[in-house]
Ligand SMILES: CC1=C(CCC(=O)O)c2cc3nc(cc4[nH]c(cc5[nH]c(cc1n2)c(C)c5CCC(=O)O)c(CCC(=O)O)c4C)C(CCC(=O)O)=C3C
């Protein structure tokens with residue numbers, strides 16, 4: 346018997362809180378059977394979203410943090426980071442490039458499948474894209490989330506985004522637009538590991554020669570609240586274990602067995618709430634105190650060089666390193682690396698051929714569930 350799963354396809358339930366449909370419904374997991382012949386399918390790249398200009402910044406931040414108890418001072422602080430880039434997040438052009446690269450790769454392999462792009466927090470919103478796909482006659486959508494790992498923010502919330510979009514496009518006789526299934530977590534796929542390993546190797550090569558063999562390798566990922574980490578994945582703590590596995594595989598692909606650290610960046614929320622530690626800046630101080638002279642930071646937790654990378658690492662962490670006199674190089678992310686793009690095609694083909702659903706495709710009903718604060722502050 347299939348386990349109760351997060352329901353991506355709640356159909357037409359306009360009177361229900363969309364998030365309840367996701368949380369409480371024991372839905373049917375996508376079956377391990379091939380896609381029906383002739384069904385009109387599409388791929389949706391589902392991402393976080395980011396502002397496109399000055400005036401978008403605060404409304405965007407309010408979208409991200411609605412009802413989440415993030416202090417206003419933190420929002421104003423983060424708004425400043427965006428304003429350093431004219432209010433334009435790099436995430437949009439990163440996603441446009443990824444969509445183009447996936448489209449070109451599918452075409453090059455003779456796979457006739459349209460690729461759409463939608464976001465949780467900013468235009469193009471997932472609800473609007475779902476409507477577009479419905480209008481275009483798409484019947485089934487494979488969803489690639491731009492996060493490789495388990496956690497509420499990186500997995501479950503993307504399931505919720507899809508369920509919300511499906512409810513938004515429901516109308517009498519046309520419930521939910523296309524049906525959906527999320528592609529599984531891909532942190533451990535050879536393509537994702539290869540893309541990150543190439544980036545790490547390139548970063549090492551940018552170090553002055555005398556530091557290459559001894560530089561400390563430091564993997565980073567977005568910090569999350571301890572409470573969110575505790576319930577990530579079916580058995581808890583999957584965010585940390587998946588990150589550790591991905592970082593280990595990436596380092597081993599460059600230099601088998603070389604030591605590395607996994608630390609956290611970009612924490613948010615009120616100081617009273619514990620998040621995963623140590624922070625990358627504190628970690629750099631500790632390394633320097635231990636006599637280390639050079640570091641390579643590789644943001645394994647992210648799939649593109651968006652703001653959390655180009656500000657929090659290239660600016661803040663780099664500055665910390667400079668104060669300490671540490672030689673600092675930051676490795677790139679998967680971006681549009683051909684191995685990463687090919688991996689997306691492989692995940693897609695695996696699902697279309699009827700492979701057994703893996704974690705992230707069909708999640709147990711309570712997987713990654715976190716209780717949000719009762720009232721927005
Ligand atoms: C696990 C995780 C990922 C990785 C998985 C994934 O990629 O989905 C991620 C990605 C991202 N986070 C991003 C930006 C932000 N995250 C925030 C806030 C938060 N992130 C959280 C977690 C994560 N975040 C959490 C638990 C919060 C607290 C509020 C809440 O519980 O939701 C805030 C609010 C202000 C602040 O407090 O920092 C912003 C602006 C951007 C866009 C960057 C750009 O614009 O280029 C991206 C890709």
Ligand SMILES: [Fe+2]
Pocket residue numbers: 567
């Ligand atoms: Fe975030």
